[in-house]
Amino acid sequence: MLESNQNMVCDWAESGSYKCAGRLMSENKMKERTLIALILAAIVPAAIAGTQARRTRSRSTTPAVSPEIRKVVAEISAQRIESNIKSLVGFYTRSTLSETESDTRGIGAARRWIKSEFDRYSQDSGGRLKVEMDQFTQPPGRRNPKPVEVVNVVATLPGVQSESRDRIYVVSGHYDSRVSNVMDTTSFAPGADDDASGAAAVMEMARVMSKHQFNATLVFLTVAGEEQGLFGSTHWAQMARDKHLDIQGMITNDIIGSSRAEDGHVDNRHVRLFAQGLPPTAQLSDELRTLIRTGGENDTPTREFARKIKEVGDQYVRGMEVTLVYRLDRFLRGGDHSPFVDRGFPAVRMTEPNEIYQHQHQDVRQVDGVQYGDLPEFDDYAYIAQVARVNAAALADLALAPAAPKNVEVDTIKLENDTSLRWEAGHEPDLAGYNIVWRETTAPFWQHRIYAGNVTGYTVKGISKDNYIFGVEAVGKNGTTSPAVYPKPNRPAPRPDQS
Numbered sequence: 001m002l003e004s005n006q007n008m009v010c011d012w013a014e015s016g017s018y019k020c021a022g023r024l025m026s027e028n029k030m031k032e033r034t035l036i037a038l039i040l041a042a043i044v045p046a047a048i049a050g051t052q053a054r055r056t057r058s059r060s061t062t063p064a065v066s067p068e069i070r071k072v073v074a075e076i077s078a079q080r081i082e083s084n085i086k087s088l089v090g091f092y093t094r095s096t097l098s099e100t101e102s103d104t105r106g107i108g109a110a111r112r113w114i115k116s117e118f119d120r121y122s123q124d125s126g127g128r129l130k131v132e133m134d135q136f137t138q139p140p141g142r143r144n145p146k147p148v149e150v151v152n153v154v155a156t157l158p159g160v161q162s163e164s165r166d167r168i169y170v171v172s173g174h175y176d177s178r179v180s181n182v183m184d185t186t187s188f189a190p191g192a193d194d195d196a197s198g199a200a201a202v203m204e205m206a207r208v209m210s211k212h213q214f215n216a217t218l219v220f221l222t223v224a225g226e227e228q229g230l231f232g233s234t235h236w237a238q239m240a241r242d243k244h245l246d247i248q249g250m251i252t253n254d255i256i257g258s259s260r261a262e263d264g265h266v267d268n269r270h271v272r273l274f275a276q277g278l279p280p281t282a283q284l285s286d287e288l289r290t291l292i293r294t295g296g297e298n299d300t301p302t303r304e305f306a307r308k309i310k311e312v313g314d315q316y317v318r319g320m321e322v323t324l325v326y327r328l329d330r331f332l333r334g335g336d337h338s339p340f341v342d343r344g345f346p347a348v349r350m351t352e353p354n355e356i357y358q359h360q361h362q363d364v365r366q367v368d369g370v371q372y373g374d375l376p377e378f379d380d381y382a383y384i385a386q387v388a389r390v391n392a393a394a395l396a397d398l399a400l401a402p403a404a405p406k407n408v409e410v411d412t413i414k415l416e417n418d419t420s421l422r423w424e425a426g427h428e429p430d431l432a433g434y435n436i437v438w439r440e441t442t443a444p445f446w447q448h449r450i451y452a453g454n455v456t457g458y459t460v461k462g463i464s465k466d467n468y469i470f471g472v473e474a475v476g477k478n479g480t481t482s483p484a485v486y487p488k489p490n491r492p493a494p495r496p497d498q499s
Contacts, residue, residue, distance in 0.1 A: 064479025065315070068212060069396045073316050075208045076392055078385035084200035085192055085257075085384075087113065089376050093189040094177040096225045097148060107224060110175055111151050114222050117203055118155040125210035130156040136235050143182055143228040150225045152232045155206045159399065161215035163428045168240075169398050170219040170250040171205060171391055172233065172336050173198025174226035177374070180363045182227055188364050192376040193352075195226065197257030201388040209392060214399035215430060216248075226254075226336055233336035241343045249305045249398060249483075250347035252336040256387045257379040261354035268383045270321050271390060274349040275306035276328035276341055290488060295441060298326070299469060299486035304404075305346040307445060308483040312397045313390035320386045323353065324444065330355075346483075350387060401480035402431040408472045409490035410465055419465040421487055422457040423472050435473040436460055437484050443469075446484065451475065 088094065091110045100108025115131060122129035134152040138144060153175075159165035177191025178184075190196075199222045206220035225231025233252070240247055259268035278288060278297050291297055303326070310322040329335055329349055340347035356378070364373030403426060411420040421436060433454040437446040452458035460470075471484030 066397070066400065066478060066480065068400065069312075069316055069393055072208055072212055072392050072396045073389045075211075076204055076385050076389045078381045080207070081197075081200045081204050081384050081388065082379075082381040084117075084203050085196045085379060085381070086376055088175060088196040088199060089190040089192050093179075093186065094175055094191060094224075095185045095189055096150060096176045096228045096231065097144060097183070097185040099185075100149065107176060111153050111222075111224065114153045114175060114199070114203065118153065118206060118220075121155070121203075121207045121210050124207075125157075128157060129206065129210040130158065132156075134232075134236060134239075138225060138228075138231045138235075141229065144231075148225075148228075148231075150231045150235065152224060152236055153222045154236075155210075155220040157206070157210055157214065157218040157220070159215050159217040160213045161428065161430065164215040164403065164430075165217055166246050167216040167403055168219060168245055168247045169216060169395050170221055170247060170340075171202055171395060172221040172223055172250070172252045173200070173202040174224065174232065174252075174254065174336055175199040175222045176224045176227050176232075178227040178361055179373075180361060182361075188373075190364065190374050190376065192374050192379050193255055193257035194360050194374055195254045196376075197255065197379060197384050198253035201253050201256060201384055201391065204385075204388055205392050205395070209396065212396070214396065215401075215428070216399040216403075218395055218399055223336055230334065230336060230339055234339040237339040237343050237345065240340075240345070247340070247345045248404070250337055250340045250345055251309070251350060251391055251394070252347070253350045253387065253391065254335045255351050255355060255360070257384055258352050258354075258356060258359070259380040259383040260356065260378070262356050266380075267353045268380060268386070269319055270323050270353040271387050272325050272351045272353055273306055273309060273322050274325045274327055274329050274337075274351065275302050276300070277303055277326060279341065287488075291486070294489060296469065296486045298444075299471070299484075301346040301483075302341065302348060304471070304483040304485065306348050308398065308481075309348065309390070309394040310445070312394045316393035316397075317386060317389045320390055322390060350391065352383075352387075397480050398482075400478060401476045401482050402426055402428045402474040404482040404485050405434060405472050405474050406485075408485040408487040410470060410487040412489045412491055417464045418459050418461050419463055419468070419470060420457065420459040421470060421472055422490065423485075423487075425456050426474055430476045430478065432475045432477045434458070435475055435481060436470065437473060438463065438468045438470045441467070441469055446471070449473075 092105045094107045094110045099106040118131040132154050134154050138148050138150050174195045177189040179187045179189045202220050223232030259266050313322045335349045337347035337349045358372050359374050359378050362372040405423040407424040409422050434452045436450045436452050439447040473484045474482040
């Protein structure tokens with residue numbers, strides 16, 4: 001009798017045992033070995049296949065590191081940010097309602113100084129940075145009893161790739177300030193953290209990034225009227241909507257100056273990034289209804305924009321982590337990104353991890369040995385520079401990457417355990433192809449990526465859209481990626497006999 005176990009050949013011996021490769025083995029022992037071999041034969045291939053499947057799910061896909069973005073990040077200067085903040089504080093008050101004629105005090109002097117700095121950056125960049133004063137009159141309202149002139153100081157760095165130039169990314173900070181009484185136009189209102197920190201960071205980004213070239217357009221926006229009611233940002237966002245500007249993302253930096261918490265502990269390794277999901281509208285659009293029905297309420301364009309910022313910030317700025325907060329802003333509060341969100345643009349807010357309220361919206365004074373007021377000595381300039389680096393890395397990556405894919409759909413024509421996606425082909429010359437990304441429905445960030453190639457459709461085998469959230473990213477030839485786009489269901493048209 002001849003038995004075969006993998007590559008081992010065994011013969012029956014007269015002693016009642018198997019003789020295998022010159023060794024005697026009892027029948028029971030041989031049966032035990034044979035059983036183990038059969039089990040391994042069944043398990044090992046499946047284990048290998050499972051490992052290969054897991055590898056397939058996660059392959060390609062960590063975004064490449066760009067030397068250009070590394071240069072931008074390295075050139076951000078904490079010393080220059082400190083100088084900018086102290087210059088803004090030096091105007092004594094930057095109340096939107098303060099005087100405008102003085103060259104040394106009030107909001108008029110502050111905005112002219114910001115423009116002069118932008119002009120200098122433009123000169124240093126060979127004139128590529130376009131500087132303008134966006135001026136308008138705000139009608140009387142609750143926080144401005146008389147009409148008031150409001151001026152946004154805007155520096156625009158046009159994209160160098162004609163196919164990408166109309167795609168715009170905006171970064172802002174507000175340069176106005178206030179004290180306890182928002183109608184007080186003469187008291188000392190340093191506003192070092194709220195929001196000279198944000199305005200100074202935007203100015204430093206403009207200085208650095210104007211020396212580099214990007215495919216898409218960047219807008220460095222310093223706005224006024226925030227403390228009176230988001231006047232400047234509302235005006236600019238409405239102008240962008242009226243002109244049908246293609247704003248693919250907006251970041252506002254407001255209160256990014258302090259790394260110290262109220263209890264005294266220091267956290268200089270985190271920045272909060274507020275990103276709204278579904279807007280609180282009374283009437284939902286068909287698009288939002290579809291988002292909710294398919295479980296994509298956590299995948300609005302603003303949330304995808306925020307995920308991208310975190311991914312890039314964590315990649316390029318060591319020792320700094322972007323903490324996503326799934327809210328429009330702090331609890332029932334708002335900032336200069338809100339008017340952009342309201343008009344359908346993806347927009348987010350960056351803010352320090354812990355706020356000390358005795359340093360915000362307060363008259364400068366001491367009470368029982370406690371210092372009140374938004375003074376520059378409470379700012380951490382190295383921390384502000386880190387936040388600026390996160391902003392700059394994200395903006396550079398987005399402006400160097402191809403545009404996000406359009407008309408992304410997931411097939412729902414038949415019931416299947418595969419997931420098939422399709423999208424519209426992009427036409428930018430730097431486009432290399434597309435990534436498919438997915439994650440569990442309870443996961444906050446993408447867990448898997450597959451590079452699909454330069455195609456307009458891809459099927460992920462054995463991964464069901466029932467169990468995972470999917471998205472599609474555009475991939476540039478330089479390795480950068482766009483924010484992911486959540487797919488809409490592709491439904492077959494009903495037959496005439498169907499209701």
